[in-house]
Amino acid sequence: MSFHPPRRTLMGPGPSDVDPRISSALARPTIGHLDPAFIEFMDEIKVLLQYAFQTSNELTLPVSAPGSAGMEACFVNLLEAGDKVIVCQNGVFGGRMQENVVRCGAEAIMVQDEWGTAIDLDKVAAAIAEHPTAKVLAFVHAETSTGVESDAAALCQLAADAGMLSLVDTVTGLGGVEVAVDAWGADAVYSGTQKCLSCVPGLSPVTFSAKAAEVIQSRNTPVQSWFLDMNLVMGYWGGSTKRAYHHTAPVNTLYGLHEALTILHEEGLEASWARHRLNHEALKVGLESMGLELVVAERDRLPQLNLVSIPDGIDEAALRATLLNDYDLEIGAGLGVLAGKVWRIGLMGYSSRPTNVRLCLAALENSLIAQGLSLQGGKAVAAANAVYAA
Ligand SMILES: *Cc1c(COP(=O)(O)O)cnc(C)c1O
Numbered sequence: 001m002s003f004h005p006p007r008r009t010l011m012g013p014g015p016s017d018v019d020p021r022i023s024s025a026l027a028r029p030t031i032g033h034l035d036p037a038f039i040e041f042m043d044e045i046k047v048l049l050q051y052a053f054q055t056s057n058e059l060t061l062p063v064s065a066p067g068s069a070g071m072e073a074c075f076v077n078l079l080e081a082g083d084k085v086i087v088c089q090n091g092v093f094g095g096r097m098q099e100n101v102v103r104c105g106a107e108a109i110m111v112q113d114e115w116g117t118a119i120d121l122d123k124v125a126a127a128i129a130e131h132p133t134a135k136v137l138a139f140v141h142a143e144t145s146t147g148v149e150s151d152a153a154a155l156c157q158l159a160a161d162a163g164m165l166s167l168v169d170t171v172t173g174l175g176g177v178e179v180a181v182d183a184w185g186a187d188a189v190y191s192g193t194q195k196c197l198s199c200v201p202g203l204s205p206v207t208f209s210a211k212a213a214e215v216i217q218s219r220n221t222p223v224q225s226w227f228l229d230m231n232l233v234m235g236y237w238g239g240s241t242k243r244a245y246h247h248t249a250p251v252n253t254l255y256g257l258h259e260a261l262t263i264l265h266e267e268g269l270e271a272s273w274a275r276h277r278l279n280h281e282a283l284k285v286g287l288e289s290m291g292l293e294l295v296v297a298e299r300d301r302l303p304q305l306n307l308v309s310i311p312d313g314i315d316e317a318a319l320r321a322t323l324l325n326d327y328d329l330e331i332g333a334g335l336g337v338l339a340g341k342v343w344r345i346g347l348m349g350y351s352s353r354p355t356n357v358r359l360c361l362a363a364l365e366n367s368l369i370a371q372g373l374s375l376q377g378g379k380a381v382a383a384a385n386a387v388y389a390a
Contacts, residue, residue: 070204
């Protein structure tokens with residue numbers, strides 16, 4: 001029997017709602033991954049990715065696997081055994097970076113910050129001063145486990161000043177908040193398709209500066225991963241018109257990414273960031289009207305991922321189940337040290353729209369009332385509407 005998934009509204013930490021334009025692009029006819037028409041189309045994807053990342057880096061392409069593979073691609077290509085890496089951790093994903101470093105046979109020097117706060121620049125500067133021979137400074141620009149944005153421009157500057165390469169995770173950032181690879185001077189940056197690009201999961205856009213590309217091309221040892229070795233991948237994705245088979249590209253998923261990037265280009269980067277901010281603002285006032293608090297300090301908040309504290313006496317897992325079963329609405333649970341303490345409400349890409357904000361507020365309000373909270377029904381949506389009307 002065919003599988004027919006339920007229709008959900010996705011307001012968790014990803015995947016986000018897929019734009020129907022992208023869904024139909026996915027269904028277009030599959031052609032060969034070396035078809036001349038496909039080669040031309042690949043070049044368009046690269047140009048669209050350069051726009052999204054705000055970079056002119058030639059080595060800009062989608063890795064054929066989800067965001068975690070983009071992370072791994074950055075580490076395995078830049079690192080060789082014995083290298084030192086300063087890794088900033090203020091949530092789950094910094095921990096995964098550490099795991100990648102160690103598995104490359106390199107040494108991870110950890111700079112820890114409280115979960116829910118931004119990366120402390122002074123601590124990073126101190127770690128750089130203490131370990132001046134480190135090769136890479138790695139950090140997460142948009143921490144999805146906590147809804148925090150860190151100062152990527154300043155962190156990349158610290159790395160550059162110390163002669164280190166910067167390695168940036170912006171899986172949740174791209175399309176939702178400013179990502180300016182060239183202006184930041186970032187050297188290796190990866191993202192994902194299923195967050196603010198609102199495409200299906202399964203691809204990871206990456207971009208490497210000329211300096212990073214040089215490091216990759218002049219390694220002493222081969223990249224430990226054959227599949228993710230950029231020296232080999234470039235034989236397929238590279239600039240010349242002669243393309244050699246490396247692996248079979250996920251042809252239809254790439255149709256989806258192309259459509260997602262086209263949508264972003266049509267809307268414009270600034271307009272997309274402004275839309276994410278507006279819907280965040282509407283969600284925020286709606287939540288506050290119910291007495292719910294956003295956990296992250298205002299200046300560090302990611303508009304596309306909202307960390308909400310759970311009121312006393314509420315069974316948070318039961319409430320999420322109610323949202324899913326009665327409203328077909330998915331929101332995220334807390335991760336790691338925040339498990340059971342917060343909800344994570346995503347407003348990413350196509351999910352970042354007024355209809356979703358209103359549905360989420362109404363569903364939360366009703367479900368909190370059902371669990372015994374004394375709230376005035378309808379107040380949350382009215383508060384959000386006031387933001388949209390302003
Ligand atoms: C989602 C996410 C990843 C991993 O991406 P997958 O597509 O799940 O592999 C990495 N880093 C951050 C910050 C993320 O939010």
